Amino acid sequence: xxxxxxxxxxPVLIAVVAPLAIVMLVFFLVPLAMTAVLTFQTTxxxxxxxxxxxxxxxxxxxxxxxxTIIGRTIVMAIVCVVLCLxxxxxxxxxxxxxxxxxxxxxxxxxxxxxLTDAVLKTFGWILVLDRNGxxxxxxxxxxxxxxxxxxxxxxxxAMVGMVYNLVVYPMFxxxxxxxxxxxxxxxxxxxxxxxxxxxxxxxxxxxSRPGLYSGGVLVFVLSLGAFLEPKVLGGGTSPLAxxxxxxxxxxxxxxxxxxxxxxxxxxxxxxxxxxAGLLAMKRSPALRRRAA
Amino acid sequence: xxxxxxxxxLIDTGLVGSLAxxxxxxxxxxxxxxxxSFTSSRVLTLPIEGFSFEWYGELFRKPDFLPAVANSxxxxxxSTVFATILGSAGAIAWIRYRFRLQxxxxxxxFAPLLFPQLLLGVVMLLWFSVLGNWLGFSTGLATxxxxxxxxxxxxxxxxxxxxxxxxxxxxxxxARDAGANGWxxxxxxxxxxxxxxxxxxxxxxxxxxxxxxYVSYSxxxxxxxxxxxxxxxIAVGSSPIYPALATLNFIPALILVAFGELLRRRALKRQSMxxxxx
Numbered sequence: 105x106x107x108x109x110x111x112x113x114x115p116v117l118i119a120v121v122a123p124l125a126i127v128m129l130v131f132f133l134v135p136l137a138m139t140a141v142l143t144f145q146t147t148x149x150x151x152x153x154x155x156x157x158x159x160x161x162x163x164x165x166x167x168x169x170x171x172t173i174i175g176r177t178i179v180m181a182i183v184c185v186v187l188c189l190x191x192x193x194x195x196x197x198x199x200x201x202x203x204x205x206x207x208x209x210x211x212x213x214x215x216x217x218x219l220t221d222a223v224l225k226t227f228g229w230i231l232v233l234d235r236n237g238x239x240x241x242x243x244x245x246x247x248x249x250x251x252x253x254x255x256x257x258x259x260x261x262a263m264v265g266m267v268y269n270l271v272v273y274p275m276f277x278x279x280x281x282x283x284x285x286x287x288x289x290x291x292x293x294x295x296x297x298x299x300x301x302x303x304x305x306x307x308x309x310x311x312s313r314p315g316l317y318s319g320g321v322l323v324f325v326l327s328l329g330a331f332l333e334p335k336v337l338g339g340g341t342s343p344l345a346x347x348x349x350x351x352x353x354x355x356x357x358x359x360x361x362x363x364x365x366x367x368x369x370x371x372x373x374x375x376x377x378x379x380a381g382l383l384a385m386k387r388s389p390a391l392r393r394r395a396a
Numbered sequence: 397x398x399x400x401x402x403x404x405x406l407i408d409t410g411l412v413g414s415l416a417x418x419x420x421x422x423x424x425x426x427x428x429x430x431x432x433s434f435t436s437s438r439v440l441t442l443p444i445e446g447f448s449f450e451w452y453g454e455l456f457r458k459p460d461f462l463p464a465v466a467n468s469x470x471x472x473x474x475s476t477v478f479a480t481i482l483g484s485a486g487a488i489a490w491i492r493y494r495f496r497l498q499x500x501x502x503x504x505x506f507a508p509l510l511f512p513q514l515l516l517g518v519v520m521l522l523w524f525s526v527l528g529n530w531l532g533f534s535t536g537l538a539t540x541x542x543x544x545x546x547x548x549x550x551x552x553x554x555x556x557x558x559x560x561x562x563x564x565x566x567x568x569x570x571a572r573d574a575g576a577n578g579w580x581x582x583x584x585x586x587x588x589x590x591x592x593x594x595x596x597x598x599x600x601x602x603x604x605x606x607x608x609x610y611v612s613y614s615x616x617x618x619x620x621x622x623x624x625x626x627x628x629x630i631a632v633g634s635s636p637i638y639p640a641l642a643t644l645n646f647i648p649a650l651i652l653v654a655f656g657e658l659l660r661r662r663a664l665k666r667q668s669m670x671x672x673x674x
Contacts, residue, residue: 107492107493107494108492108493108494109493109494109495110493110494110495111495111496112495112496116578117489117493117495119485120485120488120489120493121485121486121489121493121495121501123482123485124482124483124485124486124489124505124549125501125504125505127482127545127546127549128504128505128507128508128546128549129504131520131523131542131543131545131546132504132507132508132516132519132520132546133504134523135519135520135522135523136519138519138522138523138526139518139519139522139523142522142526191414191418191421194410194411194414194415195414195415195418197411198411198412198414198415199415201411202408202411202412202415203412203415208657208658208661210415210419211657212653212654212657212658213419213422213423214419214422215600215653215657216649216650216653216654217422217423217426219600219603219604219607219649219653220426220603220607220645220646220649221606221607221609221622221623221626221642221645222607222609222623223607223609223623223626223627223630224429224607224623224626224638224641224642224645225425225426226425227425227429227626227630227634227638227642228424228425228426228428228429228639228642229425230630230634231425231428231429231432231634231639232424232425232428237428238424238428239424268421268422268425271418300403300404300407322510325510325511325512326510326512326513327512328512328515329511329512329513329514329515329610330512330514331514331610332609332610332627336630346512346514349514349515349518350514353518353521359522359525362518362522363522366515366518366519369512369515370511370515373510373511373512377510
């Protein structure tokens with residue numbers, strides 16, 4: 105790898121780095137700061153009033169209703185992480201170690217499914233999960249009673265949609281750590297008499313930990329903002345935080361409240377990321393050395 | 397020893413089977429949509445009674461369908477150009493350069509990928525609304541494009557970065573030894589070698605923008621892109637025109653994805669052949 109050390113006096117570095125840095129600064133970091141600032145303002149007659157006030161924060165912390173919804177969102181996110189990892193691990197492992205000759209085709213199929221319009225795919229799930237839909241028909245042909253699957257417009261329906269839309273992320277991170285595992289390590293384990301199972305638990309699993317962590321954290325953080333699936337497949341009986349935020353903007357036109365709830369949700373995500381980072385560093389001396 | 401071999405066989409079957417099941421899971425809603433687009437009845441439940449193309453005609457007769465397509469195409473085209481250029485530049489800065497504040501640069505350019513899209517949209521909506529109050533503009537397609545660029549650039553960056561990483565730098569050294577200057581090396585060697593990665597990043601960016609709902613929904617104001625058209629339609633009630641739309645949507649996307657991936661893979665293979673180590 106040709107690594108070039110550059111200083112900020114180098115016009116090439118400025119030309120390469122500055123445009124992207126400026127876009128992210130002006131349209132990502134500044135808006136984030138702005139959101140934090142807005143939480144200290146108030147509204148009057150649906151208009152924003154510029155003051156410095158803790159009114160919104162006292163409202164957020166004094167209404168248990170908000171925290172029930174945020175708690176439910178976190179529980180849904182955790183369940184989603186567990187399901188996604190359970191699905192992603194064997195499949196990513198299969199993709200990394202088996203079916204070498206069809207690898208490209210399978211990856212193209214996965215990428216295509218991932219890149220298809222999420223609204224349309226979620227709508228597709230309505231047709232699948234409907235009482236007279238494809239899922240019940242398939243279960244019926246295997247011998248289940250008709251109507252045996254009735255999860256549309258319930259949290260379980262929303263969960264199907266969330267797992268569907270997010271499982272690609274841990275598959276990707278796990279695949280990247282699994283293909284990097286040196287075959288010689290596995291062979292060495294076999295040579296020294298370890299069984300397949302033992303090798304899996306003592307070599308493969310520890311080495312795939314970075315992919316497992318990063319995939320899990322990614323799913324957790326992204327599912328905190330799930331809106332489409334709970335709305336379209338969940339039936340709206342048990343709203344999640346995203347719905348609460350949307351309502352405070354659109355129905356109640358209370359920007360400071362919406363901003364405060366957004367900040368709460370972002371903080372949950374950021375805390376999780378920070379914890380995962382710390383945990384990863386504790387486990388891996390190499391990372392710790394690099395950070396020091 | 398037979399039991400040992402049997403166990404291996406079982407593990408193999410289980411793994412391959414899980415992957416096959418996953419593909420079924422991925423394609424169930426997609427195939428269902430395609431099947432229901434040819435139904436002759438208005439009700440979207442099994443059994444499908446007859447075959448017809450009438451819902452395709454119905455879709456095109458919807459007055460706000462074609463404007464939504466035009467909006468989506470415009471937004472996706474412009475966002476793709478910006479996201480791909482910024483992402484490629486970012487990838488080179490990530491992998492090949494070392495400079496002060498590089499970690500801050502990496503953090504800021506990667507963070508939108510770790511951000512729930514809805515919150516990204518909300519945060520940007522607040523900023524554009526405040527800015528719009530001061531400067532006198534309202535949200536519309538231009539703000540959607542900015543939102544898409546912020547959301548999609550990190551994806552493009554990661555894809556190009558993979559290409560930059562698997563790069564045979566001896567070719568650059570050879571060009572430099574032959575007397576090429578920095579710009580000539582970039583134009584004649586670096587860029588052509590990175591091109592497959594950049595191209596598949598562009599396809600990825602286009603499709604992410606084309607299908608994006610969350611960011612558009614927050615930032616579009618009164619304008620409508622295709623996913624917003626679908627969302628506001630299915631909120632009112634389902635109709636077979638949406639499966640028809642989905643089917644029309646899948647064909648060009650599948651061709652683009654397959655083409656881009658094949659191109660990138662062929663190039664990666666060609667590059668890694670002479671030296672297998674990194």
